Every structure is written in C-alpha cells, then in structure tokens.
Amino acid sequence: MADWEPVVGLEIHVQLKTRTKMFCRCANTYATEPNTQTCPVCLAFPGALPTPNETAIEWTLKLGLALGCEIAPRALFHRKHYPYPDLPKGYQISQYDEPLCVNGTFAVPGDDGGFEVGIVRAHLEEDAAKTIHSGGATGRKVGSERSLVDFNRGGTPLVEIVTRPDLRSADDAKRFLQLLRQTIVELGISDAEMEKGTLRVDANVSVREVGETGFRTRTELKNVNSFNFVARGIEAEAARQAAVWESGGEVVQQTYDFDAATGTLTPHRTKEEAEDYRYFPEPDLVPVEPERELVERLRSELPEPPGARIRRLEAELDLDRATVLVTGGLDTLYEAVVAAGAEARAAANVLANNLVGAGVDPAAVDAAELAKLVEARDRIPRAAFDEAIGKSGSAGFRADPYLAETAVSSADELAPVIERILAANAQQVETYRSGKEGVLGFFVGQVMKETQGKANAKVVNELLREKLRA
C-alpha cells in the first residue's frame, strides 16, 4: 500500500466585534431578540445605500498585517449574487479580485522547526442573516417543518481568510487554527469562538502519494464546530480518499458534513460546475485606498505574535507546555509568576492544570501571591492548595494563611493508611503490577480522601510506588 499524505487548505470566517454592522448603523449584537437590529440598509429596502464601517476596514488591515500580508493600495467591494432567503438583497457585498490583504505567511512553531502556512488573501464582507430550521428530527433543512430568518446577523462584518494548501496533517491544521485564533483574540477584533459561530472553518482536503508534486481532486468539509472536530474530519476524509484511490476509484469533488458523534461524512451536494456568482463591482461604494500612514501605524501597534512567544517560552519549558500557555492566554501571568521566583515547570503546570481547572481569570491573579503557592504546593495540604488556587483571582487574595497549613508528610503516619487502601483494592494492585501505572492516580485519590486532602502528594506518590513495587 502506498503512503498517502493529506493536502489541506482552510477557509476561515471571522466575525468582527465592531459596535455596528458593516454597511449600516445597526448594532452588531445578534444575541438579542430576533429581527430587532435591522434598518432599511440591512433589510435591502429599495433606495437604501451602504456606508462602509471604518473600524471594520482598519481591523481587517490589522489582521492582514498580523498574517504577514501585503496591504493592497486599492481594494474593491463586489456584489456576489446568489438567491437565498437569508440574503435580502439577492447578493452579498464581498471582495473578489481586489481584496484588502494578499500574499501572507503565518509561521507555526513545531519540534522540527515548525512550518509556514501561505495566506492567499484576507478580505472583508458582510455576513448573511441566520436561517433557523425548526421542527422535524434533525434540526437541518431537510425534513424541517418551518424555516425562520433572523436578520440581526445580516450585514455584520466578516473577514474571510483563505490559506494555501500548505497543511500536511490534521494535527498541523489544528495547531495552525489554535495559533490563528489566539492572534485574532489578542488583536481584540473578534471573540473567535467556534462554538458560537464567530469563527467558522471550512477545510479543503485532498490526498496524494508521498513524493507526488501535483494536486488531486479535493473535497470540502463544512459545518465543523471545534478544532478537534476539524482535525478528526480531515483525518476521516483523507482516509476515505486514500481508500478510494487504492481501490482504483476516483475521488469526486464534493462537499461533506462531518458528524463528530459518529465519525461519519455525509455528502452535501455534487458540484457539477463552479457556481457563477456574477460578480461585479459594487456601484454604491468607492474603492478603498488605505493610507500608507495608517498601515504603518497599525503595523507598529501589532502585539508580539503568539508564535514568537511560544518559541521564547519553549526554551525554558517544551513546545507543548509553551503552546498550552500561549494559546490559553496564560503566558503573561506565567512570565510574571516566574519573575516573582517560581520554578518554570511547576508554574506552567499549576497554571495550565489547577488554575484553568478552577476557572480562574488569569488577568485577575496577583502573580507574587500565586508564585508563593506554586513554591509551596508540595508542602501544604492538597485541599488547602486547591482552595487557595480557587480564590487566587479574588481581589485582595493573600497566600499566607494557606502557607501556614502543613501537609502530613511523615511516612509513619501515611504508611498505615496506604497499606489499608492497597489491601482493600487488590484488583487495582494487580492491574498496576501488570504494567498499567496509570492506576497510581486512583490510589493517590483514595489516600487524599482518607486524609481529607491533608497528605503531602509527593510523599504519597513515593510511598505508593515503593509499596506497589514490593
């Protein structure tokens, strides 16, 4: 059997969080009562004229610069025609052959030096309204009893980013998306949440034999709502295509929905020919000509890219930990905690596991107080540590009262408890001795329960290993 490699390009839609919509002054908040944020412009009443949102244009330029794009000296808005109930004008104002941002490169750090993803373009357009299919079993269009349209979303600003087919695995696609999302969030232009639809990803997938240079027929994955599902969808689709080629068949250009619950791909429709959107320049809008001064000011205001920060932290941690910290928005606090004297790895672990697990807002935490907790985490009882972490985001939090508590570290005190637990769980002891060392966590949990969280976790771990070896 040949070795097949996936070839993946992504199309990403980012909903900008501007105060108002793209071409009118309606509020950009569609989470309100349906059809309350509308006006003659976004409902396409005859004679209504669009006025572009300056902030949306600036934010698109910002994003383009963060993606390493060239900013076009002149960009145009086009009308993209297609008939659909969620599009009252019968066309969407989008950008076609003269987009705002082109030819970018986005670097993703990795163990082997990382990889770069080419950005074909980033352009600005208006979103369609939201169609809700209700009644019927699936919640989808087919089989529904009625379709309703909420025009609150209609006309809100949307940036579309198109990458080159530079991704070679599902995992690379996921890492790229995580880093892209973090970049967008840090620019302050969108919440970029896939679950809420403010970030939407379509993947173009094909496969080829390793060593092959051309591209084969690709298919499109749509309606995927998390990074993990994007990765799993790409994996499933690449495997399906490889099997088709292996069996002497032919991959057909098609759009699929990936159902994460069952891992299955459902075909959308066969594209018999490229759709004709009859693009033509929007006659009611003048070309956008970004001033050089503005572009340079935006460039100078860009924050340090997340990818660069991952590289910096990787030096003292490792790639995975550095990525978790940066893409979790934890790295600023991490650096402050380390600067306050905490050991790097311990600080990273406490932030990524305990702090996130307790749902604490990293921006609210006093780094010096957290550094004390990190330092004392093996010394104080687990229960006290957990409680302190949970409260570390509250105003005026002080670590000192918790540091005064001491964990039970004496082997003499802990040994009888441990022996009792091992004796009561012979089955798990056997499992551990057969090589499944993950069971250790179960025993630690039991000891903590018995001692009401007062045992020193490090000593418990050591004692357990010792006794289980015997």
Ligand SMILES: [Zn+2]
């Ligand atoms: Zn409006």
